[in-house]
Amino acid sequence: MLRVMPFEQGNASMKHLLGGKGANLAEMTRVGLPVPPGFTITTDVCRAYYAADRKLPEGLFEEVLSAMKQLEQAKGERFGDSEQPLLVSVRSGSVTSMPGMMDTILNLGLNDETVEGLARSTGDARFAYDCYRRLIQMFGNVVFDMEGYHFEFLLQRMKQQQGFDQDHQVTAEAWKTLIAEYKAVIAKHAGRSFPQQVIEQLQLAVEAVFRSWNNHRAQIYRNIHQIPDEQGTAVNVQSMVFGNMGTDCGTGVVFTRNPSTGEHILYGEFLMNAQGEDVVAGVRTPMPIAKLEEELPEVYAQLESAAIKLEKHYRDMQDIEFTVEKGKLYLLQTRNGKRTAQAAVQLAVGFVKEGTITKEEGIQRIEPFHLDQLLHRAIDTSSELDVLASGLPASPGAATGQAVFDADTAEAWSRAGKKVILVRSETTPEDIHGVLVAEGVLTSRGGMTSHAAVVARGMGKPCVCGCEPIRLRERAFDVVVTDSVTATIAEGEWISIDGATGRVIRGVVQLREPELTAELVELLAWADDIRRLQVYTNADTPEDAGKARSFGAEGIGLCRTEHMFMSPERVPVVRGMILADQPEERAAALAELLPMQQSDFEGIFRAMAGLPVTIRLLDPPLHEFLPNMEELAIQYSLLSQQKIGNTEELQRVERMLRKVRSLHEMNPMLGTRGCRLGLIHPEIYEMQVEAIFRAALQCLDEKVDVRPDIMIPLVGHESELKIMRELVDRKAAEVLGARLSTVHYRVGTMIEVPRAAITAGSIAKHADFFSFGTNDLTQMTLGYSRDDAEGKFLTHYVESKVLPSNPFQVLDQEGVGTLIRWAAAQGKSTKPQLKTGICGEHGGDKESIFFCHAEGLDYISCSPYRVPLARIAAAQAAIALGNPSEQASIKPAQSA
Numbered sequence: 078m079l080r081v082m083p084f085e086q087g088n089a090s091m092k093h094l095l096g097g098k099g100a101n102l103a104e105m106t107r108v109g110l111p112v113p114p115g116f117t118i119t120t121d122v123c124r125a126y127y128a129a130d131r132k133l134p135e136g137l138f139e140e141v142l143s144a145m146k147q148l149e150q151a152k153g154e155r156f157g158d159s160e161q162p163l164l165v166s167v168r169s170g171s172v173t174s175m176p177g178m179m180d181t182i183l184n185l186g187l188n189d190e191t192v193e194g195l196a197r198s199t200g201d202a203r204f205a206y207d208c209y210r211r212l213i214q215m216f217g218n219v220v221f222d223m224e225g226y227h228f229e230f231l232l233q234r235m236k237q238q239q240g241f242d243q244d245h246q247v248t249a250e251a252w253k254t255l256i257a258e259y260k261a262v263i264a265k266h267a268g269r270s271f272p273q274q275v276i277e278q279l280q281l282a283v284e285a286v287f288r289s290w291n292n293h294r295a296q297i298y299r300n301i302h303q304i305p306d307e308q309g310t311a312v313n314v315q316s317m318v319f320g321n322m323g324t325d326c327g328t329g330v331v332f333t334r335n336p337s338t339g340e341h342i343l344y345g346e347f348l349m350n351a352q353g354e355d356v357v358a359g360v361r362t363p364m365p366i367a368k369l370e371e372e373l374p375e376v377y378a379q380l381e382s383a384a385i386k387l388e389k390h391y392r393d394m395q396d397i398e399f400t401v402e403k404g405k406l407y408l409l410q411t412r413n414g415k416r417t418a419q420a421a422v423q424l425a426v427g428f429v430k431e432g433t434i435t436k437e438e439g440i441q442r443i444e445p446f447h448l449d450q451l452l453h454r455a456i457d458t459s460s461e462l463d464v465l466a467s468g469l470p471a472s473p474g475a476a477t478g479q480a481v482f483d484a485d486t487a488e489a490w491s492r493a494g495k496k497v498i499l500v501r502s503e504t505t506p507e508d509i510h511g512v513l514v515a516e517g518v519l520t521s522r523g524g525m526t527s528h529a530a531v532v533a534r535g536m537g538k539p540c541v542c543g544c545e546p547i548r549l550r551e552r553a554f555d556v557v558v559t560d561s562v563t564a565t566i567a568e569g570e571w572i573s574i575d576g577a578t579g580r581v582i583r584g585v586v587q588l589r590e591p592e593l594t595a596e597l598v599e600l601l602a603w604a605d606d607i608r609r610l611q612v613y614t615n616a617d618t619p620e621d622a623g624k625a626r627s628f629g630a631e632g633i634g635l636c637r638t639e640h641m642f643m644s645p646e647r648v649p650v651v652r653g654m655i656l657a658d659q660p661e662e663r664a665a666a667l668a669e670l671l672p673m674q675q676s677d678f679e680g681i682f683r684a685m686a687g688l689p690v691t692i693r694l695l696d697p698p699l700h701e702f703l704p705n706m707e708e709l710a711i712q713y714s715l716l717s718q719q720k721i722g723n724t725e726e727l728q729r730v731e732r733m734l735r736k737v738r739s740l741h742e743m744n745p746m747l748g749t750r751g752c753r754l755g756l757i758h759p760e761i762y763e764m765q766v767e768a769i770f771r772a773a774l775q776c777l778d779e780k781v782d783v784r785p786d787i788m789i790p791l792v793g794h795e796s797e798l799k800i801m802r803e804l805v806d807r808k809a810a811e812v813l814g815a816r817l818s819t820v821h822y823r824v825g826t827m828i829e830v831p832r833a834a835i836t837a838g839s840i841a842k843h844a845d846f847f848s849f850g851t852n853d854l855t856q857m858t859l860g861y862s863r864d865d866a867e868g869k870f871l872t873h874y875v876e877s878k879v880l881p882s883n884p885f886q887v888l889d890q891e892g893v894g895t896l897i898r899w900a901a902a903q904g905k906s907t908k909p910q911l912k913t914g915i916c917g918e919h920g921g922d923k924e925s926i927f928f929c930h931a932e933g934l935d936y937i938s939c940s941p942y943r944v945p946l947a948r949i950a951a952a953q954a955a956i957a958l959g960n961p962s963e964q965a966s967i968k969p970a971q972s973a
């Protein structure tokens with residue numbers, strides 16, 4: 078097992094062993110960039126540490142100490158030396174970037190003796206003692222798990238008592254007093270003193286960083302981003318450089334391009350005379366990087382050339398951390414920069430056009446879920462806004478919600494169904510559960526690279542940062558709007574934020590639907606050339622169909638006709654149909670519904686002219702169109718108690734109640750729905766089919782090319798489909814008459830009942846196409862009620878890893894996927910030209926799309942806003958997996 082590796086021996090390809098940070102530090106060292114020397118303790122050690130029940134492997138520390146010897150030689154300093162002490166940082170570095178989730182300790186190697194050596198060697202006692210108190214504070218936090226406020230309180234009290242405003246005004250003597258207090262607070266809380274032995278410091282720090290792999294926030298982050306627990310973190314031990322030794326020093330973060338927009342400019346922030354985490358933590362609001370050019374032009378030039386070199390080298394936008402020590406630039410980290418969706422698209426297209434990467438690589442650089450972000454809503458420019466203040470536009474998209482001031486409240490309120498905006502002075506990794514549920518995040522401090530900004534961008538949430546005009550109080554904030562107007566927003570009041578401009582607005586605002594940018598249109602066109610899967614949409618209205626078509630949908634894969642029954646003006650007619658006791662009564666209600674349905678279909682056919690429109694006949698049980706049984710029973714008992722009651726009303730309610738009771742089912746999801754309904758009440762399906770064909774004729778008369786595909790839901794037995802198909806064909810002949818051959822319609826079925834999947838070979842005899850309804854197929858294969866599971870046991874199952882993910886979001890390939898594979902193969906062996914696709918929610922999920930591609934399905938169908946995402950994911954699948962063989966074969970299921 079490789080346990081310890083000096084930077085000069087590693088390279089960028091060793092990420093799994095060295096972590097992202099370690100691998101990139103090694104790579105930068107290799108290409109001759111100015112990196113302070115150091116070494117990495119590998120992720121293998123982390124895994125061994127956990128395998129041995131949190132014990133460092135035997136002999137590891139001898140290796141670490143020998144690597145420290147090399148560091149001493151490189152720096153001409155000695156660890157623990159009272160004259161020229163070597164100081165190191167100890168930082169986590171996971172394989173997949175997890176910003177701010179794990180721990181870091183700086184200035185390690187200081188103790189009561191070496192601090193004096195540092196004071197003498199730098200000639201700056203104030204600086205040396207500042208470093209020492211920072212070490213003790215971080216050590217307390219990280220090694221002894223002490224809350225930051227123990228130290229913050231003492232610091233603030235000392236500054237107040239001694240009349241210091243800023244940290245850099247604090248004298249060496251004052252730091253010494255504070256250090257004594259810090260040591261006392263550690264002794265009290267940790268039950269031991271702050272270690273004076275530097276080797277013990279190093280050992281405790283390394284273990285603490287390994288421990289931090291399993292802290293609460295890191296676990297949550299891994300869950301959200303699906304990072305495997307066994308990946309582990311590496312630990313980087315690196316000699317310190319100081320950004321806080323005077324006005325020719327500083328520290329910062331720079332992106333080689335703008336990570337919000339993708340614009341080709343050096344973009345970032347720095348703080349003069351500051352150390353380490355000050356920029357990332359967002360504690361002070363930093364200056365834009367362009368200012369560095371004014372302050373230290375030579376350093377800026379070096380930084381610019383390093384940025385160009387790194388971007389060329391990695392062929393991607395870099396996020397670089399740097400420190401300037403006495404006018405000399407050091408690079409402390411580089412990684413592929415996190416980016417907004419807008420920037421991701423801009424960068425991918427830009428790099429392809431610059432010839433840096435291929436179109437395939439450009440497409441692979443897009444995270445499909447990030448496209449959700451691009452299709453985020455924005456504030457409608459025509460609406461009147463009550464703008465309270467402006468901050469930094471840290472993550473795009475607009476959001477409206479009730480203001481909450483801590484993450485726990487955000488979580489509780491959101492669980493109660495409220496929309497919240499999380500407002501904090503700055504966020505720390507402990508707030509992650511609040512950020513997760515919030516519509517958006519607003520902070521009063523911190524820059525574009527602060528924790529809040531990075532996390533929100535990663536999650537695609539709107540975020541406004543560093544909004545300094547707002548002053549936070551207990552569960553409220555004040556803001557000076559004009560000289561004479563001060564506003565206060567209390568917890569629960571509605572506010573809106575615009576992450577694209579940084580505006581903070583009072584009240585609810587109108588949001589505008591998103592549009593495709595020119596770059597995205599171009600990228601999608603490249604994706605279309607590469608993908609094999611067709612991308613359809615699930616749409617029930619002409620508006621949705623039109624929207625989806627503008628996003629590139631190539632047809633409708635699922636039009637749920639029940640939605641047409643639910644509009645308020647139709648509900649009375651639908652109820653009339655259901656309540657009818659006599660066939661004539663029902664026929665009259667259906668006759669009233671027919672033209673309404675016909676006009677719906679005409680609208681959809683027009684919007685999708687020339688493309689297939691898959692119309693599913695009525696699916697839900699009829700009681701869904703009637704009032705709630707319990708409410709009716711209460712209404713009935715109230716009415717019947719009234720002395721001079723309205724008998725007509727009483728009779729109406731009684732009749733309704735009788736009908737609702739007769740339709741009531743214990744398990745409606747497994748009851749009279751789908752084709753079962755069509756078999757019991759053929760007149761309803763007949764009306765729908767008639768409406769479809771009448772609409773088709775009308776459109777043909779208007780020279781609109783119509784392609785109706787009629788889909789029968791919830792088939793489980795071939796005879797169900799056989800009967801329904803006969804109904805459709807009979808009705809087609811009746812309505813179309815002599816024009817039968819002019820309407821090219823197909824009849825197919827959803828495959829959403831396990832029996833249908835298993836007997837797909839027989840079912841295919843009566844079907845022109847199969848559409849896998851993976852919502853029901855998942856429900857029925859796993860036996861999880863789709864309406865109940867998510868609110869009950871499923872969250873627990875996913876959190877405690879009983880299941881790898883929510884099977885209603887990510888297709889259960891081992892179970893449901895095996896049924897799909899079997900059904901597609903059996904169906905095609907009966908009917909080679911059988912068209913196959915998927916129309917459950919999984920049609921918009923990347924992993925599931927990869928599965929559909931691999932299994933040779935013909936299309937996927939998803940909601941309109943997911944169409945661009947699906948086009949990209951389908952192309953990514955084709956790039957990553959190649960094209961599957963024409964005939965899917967039955968392979969043994971792979972275990973998850």
Ligand code: PEP
Nearest residue numbers: 829850851852853916917
């Ligand atoms: C399905 O079951 O996957 C499906 C698309 O139908 P619905 O969600 O309407 O039941």
Ligand code: MG
Nearest residue numbers: 829850852853
């Ligand atoms: Mg279904």
